[in-house]
Amino acid sequence: xxxxxxxxxxxxxxxxxxxxxxxxxxxxxxxxxxxxxxxxxxxxxxxxxxxxxxxxxxxxxxxxxxxxxxxxxxxxxxxxxxxxxxxxxxxxxxxxxxxxxxxxxxxxxxxxxxxxxxxxxxxxxxxxxxxxxxxxxxxxxxxxxxxxxxxxxxxxxxxxxxxxxxxxxxxxxxxxxxxxxxxxxxxxxxxxxxxxxxxxxxxxxxxxxxxxxxxxxxxxxxxxxxxxxxxxxxxxxxxxxxxxxxxxxxxxxxxxxxxxxxxxx
Amino acid sequence: xxxxxxxxxxxxxxxxxxxxxxxxxxxxxxxxxxxxxxxxxxxxxxxxxxxxxxxxxxxxxxxxxxxxxxxxxxxxxxxxxxxxxxxxxxxxxxxxxxxxxxxxxxxxxxxxxxxxxxxxxxxxxxxxxxxxxxxxxxxxxxxxxxxxxxxxxxxxxxxxxxxxxxxxxxxxxxxxxxxxxxxxxxxxxxxxxxxxxxxxxxxxxxxxxxxxxxxxxxxxxxxxxxxxxxxxxxxxxxxxxxx
Ligand SMILES: Nc1ncnc2c1ncn2[C@@H]1O[C@H](COP(=O)(O)OP(=O)(O)OP(=O)(O)O)[C@@H](O)[C@H]1O
Ligand SMILES: [Mg+2]
Numbered sequence: 001x002x003x004x005x006x007x008x009x010x011x012x013x014x015x016x017x018x019x020x021x022x023x024x025x026x027x028x029x030x031x032x033x034x035x036x037x038x039x040x041x042x043x044x045x046x047x048x049x050x051x052x053x054x055x056x057x058x059x060x061x062x063x064x065x066x067x068x069x070x071x072x073x074x075x076x077x078x079x080x081x082x083x084x085x086x087x088x089x090x091x092x093x094x095x096x097x098x099x100x101x102x103x104x105x106x107x108x109x110x111x112x113x114x115x116x117x118x119x120x121x122x123x124x125x126x127x128x129x130x131x132x133x134x135x136x137x138x139x140x141x142x143x144x145x146x147x148x149x150x151x152x153x154x155x156x157x158x159x160x161x162x163x164x165x166x167x168x169x170x171x172x173x174x175x176x177x178x179x180x181x182x183x184x185x186x187x188x189x190x191x192x193x194x195x196x197x198x199x200x201x202x203x204x205x206x207x208x209x210x211x212x213x214x215x216x217x218x219x220x221x222x223x224x225x226x227x228x229x230x231x232x233x234x235x236x237x238x239x240x241x242x243x244x245x246x247x248x249x250x251x252x253x254x255x256x257x258x259x260x261x262x263x264x265x
Numbered sequence: 266x267x268x269x270x271x272x273x274x275x276x277x278x279x280x281x282x283x284x285x286x287x288x289x290x291x292x293x294x295x296x297x298x299x300x301x302x303x304x305x306x307x308x309x310x311x312x313x314x315x316x317x318x319x320x321x322x323x324x325x326x327x328x329x330x331x332x333x334x335x336x337x338x339x340x341x342x343x344x345x346x347x348x349x350x351x352x353x354x355x356x357x358x359x360x361x362x363x364x365x366x367x368x369x370x371x372x373x374x375x376x377x378x379x380x381x382x383x384x385x386x387x388x389x390x391x392x393x394x395x396x397x398x399x400x401x402x403x404x405x406x407x408x409x410x411x412x413x414x415x416x417x418x419x420x421x422x423x424x425x426x427x428x429x430x431x432x433x434x435x436x437x438x439x440x441x442x443x444x445x446x447x448x449x450x451x452x453x454x455x456x457x458x459x460x461x462x463x464x465x466x467x468x469x470x471x472x473x474x475x476x477x478x479x480x481x482x483x484x485x486x487x488x489x490x491x492x493x494x495x496x497x498x499x500x501x502x503x504x505x506x507x508x
Contacts, residue, residue, distance in 0.1 A: 066407055094411075101409035112404035116422045116500045126408040129418060158500035178408060 017044040018080065019182045019213040020065060025074035027060055034060050035071075036237040042182065042230070045211045049224035049245070052234035053260060058217040061234070062184050065215070066104045067097045078104065079181055102130055105175030109187040111167040113159040119146065119170045120155040123177045131178065138177070145173040149203050165196030172203055182213040190219060221264055225249050233257045272470045275461075283461035283471070290457030291478050294443040297374040297453065302439045304379030306432075309386020314416075316391050327387065334384035340445050346377040347449045370451040378442055385435050393428035394420060425497035433490040440482050454478060 020042040027035040034057045042048045050058050063069040065076060067083065076083045078100050084092035113122050123142035127133040133141075146152050149169040159167050168188055175183055188204065189197040201223050208214065208227040218224050224231060224245065231248040233241045233256075241254045252258045278284040312331070315323045334342065351368050358366045401423055405415045444455040454475055462471040 068403060068407055098409040098411055101407060104407075106404070106407040108400060108404065110400050112398075112400035114401055114404070114419060114423065115398075116425075118500075125418065126410070129414060130409050160500055160502050 018042075018077070019044045019046065020079075020215065021075075021077040022061075022065065023075040023077075025061065025064055025076070026072045027057075027064055027069060028072045033072075034237050035064070037074075038234070038237070038239055040232060040239070040242075042213060042215060044181075044213055046230055047208045047212075047214045047216060047228045048230045048232060049228035050215060050217045050232045050234060051219070051221065051224060051260075052240075056234040057237045058234055059186050062106075062186050062215060062217055065184060066101050066106060068106075102126070102178055103181045104184060105178050105180035105182075106184045106186070107168070107171055107175050107188050109190050111159070111164070111171045111191070113167055113171055113174070115159050118156050118158055119151065119162075119173075122159070122170065123174045126174070127177050142173070142177055145176050146170070148176075149173045150199070163196060164192045165199045168192065168200045169203055172200070172207075176207075182215065183207070185214060185216040185218070187217050187219065219264065221249070221261070233260065235260075272467070275465055275467050275470055276474055283457075283465070286457045286461055287454065287471070287474060287478065290452060290454035291482075293371065293451070294440065294453040294455075295482070296371055297378060297443045297446065297451075298436070298439040300371070300375035301378035301382050301442075302436050304375060305382025305386045305435070305439070306390075308379065308383025309390045312383060312387030313390035313394055316387065317394060331384045331387050334381055335388075339381060339442055340448065342381055343377050343442075343445050344448065346380060347373060350376065370446075370449075373449075374443065374446045374451055374453070377446070378439060381442070382435060382439055385438075386432070389428055389431035389435065390424070393424035393431075396427040397423045422497075426494070426501060429490065429494045429497045433486070433494070436486055436490070437483055440486070441479065 018041060020040070022038060022040045025035050025038045026033065038057075038061055040048070040061075050061065052058050060069055064071045064074075065078075067076075071085070073085075075085075081096075081100065083100060084096060086092050113119075114125065117125065120139065120142055123145060124133075124135065124138040127138040127141070128135050143152065143155065146155055149172055151166060151170055151173065154162065154166065154170070159170070162170070172188075185204065189200050192200065197220070201220065204214075204216070205223075205227055216224070216228065226245075228245050231242060231245045232239055233248065233252075233254070235254075235256050241248060241252060241257045248257070249261065252261060274282060276282055276284045276287070278288070312327050316327050319327070337345075350373065354366055354368060358364070397420055401419055402415055405419045410418065443453045446453050447456040447459070450456070458471050458475040462468045465471070
């Protein structure tokens with residue numbers, strides 16, 4: 001890729017900087033253990049695609065990373081900072097979690113834009129109220145982001161008047177507005193009509209190209225293979241197989257993954 | 266029946282007429298209704314959050330509160346709360362070495378009706394909070410909003426559209442419940458009307474006038490709540506044509 005050895009080593013060094021590390025993560029709902037010891041590392045600039053069947057624990061894993069679900073046990077380190085946990089896995093320090101959450105922007109399957117606010121208001125909400133960015137600055141930045149996702153002329157629209165694809169693009173702009181160090185996508189295109197999927201994938205592809213760190217739960221195998229540099233296959237709460245997309249998709253080792261891939265394609 | 270001219274004279278604002286008394290009564294009624302409605306909202310918000318997120322004891326106590334208040338007739342509640350309340354305050358004052366405390370009618374009225382309103386508010390707001398799609402709160406939390414900010418910036422504005430129709434009803438009930446305070450001798454509109462009517466024997470004129478005033482309040486409230494509802498529903502597509 002890089003012609004000079006120096007550039008290559010600088011690039012790999014940069015790429016080695018750890019963004020998210022999950023170690024031996026367990027999560028139970030009541031007596032049902034949904035995650036049975038998951039470990040995963042994403043370095044800066046990585047795009048990690050998480051695939052797996054329904055109920056395999058993909059969403060739960062993603063939601064444990066920003067503590068929307070409290071892990072039962074394990075260790076989560078974000079940008080070198082370990083999230084303090086009590087013995088029972090509950091967060092020991094609410095403020096720490098809140099601070100870390102502002103660096104991990106999440107994009108949801110159901111978009112979850114705030115319906116009582118316009119798109120512009122949605123996007124400046126967190127910068128202005130949580131990060132205390134001056135309003136004028138936040139508005140300028142929000143307009144840039146809206147333009148970037150192709151929604152410049154919709155800043156005064158309310159979410160309910162937009163298509164799913166438009167809402168999801170706005171939700172991505174909202175996530176970008178906090179200038180996150182990593183982004184968590186939970187099936188960002190699963191709630192969309194097929195003809196709207198492309199416009200959202202285009203935006204995500206763009207983010208991958210500019211080196212954003214992303215964890216992406218998806219059922220879009222073709223897309224995962226194209227944008228991810230690492231693919232994780234979850235099966236019943238365990239990582240059954242992981243590796244570079246070329247290996248995972250073209251040369252799967254586990255029988256279950258083979259079956260899964262043939263069932264989704 | 267009195268003639269129009271005579272009625273006008275009786276209702277006139279200046280001396281021989283009783284109009285000023287009626288308006289003063291109305292002002293008192295509105296003051297209490299406002300205060301009670303506001304206090305009720307505050308109790309309701311705390312009560313709703315307590316019922317939804319509180320511990321077992323909190324939830325049980327709130328269940329008793331809302332059940333009892335909504336089961337007992339308002340008039341009885343007013344008598345109980347008023348006499349028990351003033352008695353308790355006086356006892357406490359006596360214990361601390363003060364003499365009898367003069368309790369202002371407005372303050373007492375606001376407390377008594379506020380506690381009644383709080384029970385209904387609790388239920389209205391609890392239902393409204395539960396109607397907010399959980400994803401909206403989750404999104405707020407996922408961006409690092411602390412709980413109170415989630416409540417202020419997301420839950421409360423998002424629940425308004427569900428709460429406003431119920432709260433509008435509750436406000437109208439508040440304005441009319443002030444009339445019940447006449448039984449404890451508070452000079453709100455109904456008692457002022459009764460006094461004017463019995464002094465002049467012009468019952469029909471005065472009660473018709475009072476009825477007119479209550480109707481005016483209702484009509485104005487309707488307009489105001491119409492605006493509020495329109496604001497609260499911003500961002501939601503109209504249901505018209507979506508059958
Ligand atoms: N809050 C909860 N309470 C109880 N069980 C839950 C809860 N959330 C998830 N589960 C269970 O945990 C398991 C994993 O759920 P999860 O949502 O992580 O799966 P997923 O891999 O994201 O599936 P999908 O592709 O359908 O989104 C499922 O069996 C689900 O029923
Ligand atoms: Mg899921």
